[in-house]
Amino acid sequence: MNDLDAIDRAILATVQQDGRISNARLAERVALSETPCARRLKRLEADGYIGGYRAALSRRALGLGVMAFVHVRFAVHDRALSERFEREIQAIPRIVSCHNISGSADYLLTIVARDLDDYGTFTRDVLRALPGVSSIESMLSLREVKPDAGVPLL
Structure with missing residues (x-):
């Protein structure tokens, strides 16, 4: 920089x-x-300062009214299991971001869904079935106060 x-x-x-x-x-x-x-x-x-170009799509216009932030916890901390989890989430489009984090959870996911029923089905059928997942905690966005504006140039 x-x-x-x-x-x-x-x-x-x-x-x-x-x-x-x-x-x-x-x-x-x-x-x-x-x-x-x-x-x-x-x-x-x-030089890698610009990683690519893309359009910022409106999730609401696309009918994705629910945004959830999800803490994922593992019961067993095994490298192979974590790598398998990370590989599998790459193929799930509605998981729009995933971070391996410190603290009480192992991962923080951002997930979009059409509505609460859709999110509930996704949680039951997909999230809970991912390798290593022992528990999840969902926090639903009520209102986006500041959208992702990009990286600050400090």
């Missing part, structure tokens, strides 16, 4: 906010001409 100057940071902030911005508009916003701006953007991509 120390290798980034103010222009690099401005480029990152701008493309994080609008990944479809044209190079001409980006160059204008960061006060560069187009060619140096394009070169910097390519370097930031090549």
Whole structure:
């Protein structure tokens, strides 16, 4: 991060906010001409500061009205079991994020569902059947106060 100057940071902030911005508009916003701006953007991509581009979809418009944060606990802490659990969750689209965490739980999952009935069925039929899972604790989002705005450029 120390290798980034103010222009690099401005480029990152701008493309994080609008990944479809044209190079001409980006160059204008960061006060560069187009060619140096394009070169910097390519370097930031090549150096791994930009991991990819994607659209931010509206889960509500897609009919996914429930967002749950789930603590998953294991009774037995076995590396092979954890690796199997992690492999299996990769294939479940409605688990939108998974973090191996410290504290009273082993993993924190973010899960989306159409409604509470759909979430209940998913919990019963999928979550509880994952390898290693001994207990789960669900916390349902009542209202999103601050959506994921990307990574801060400190």
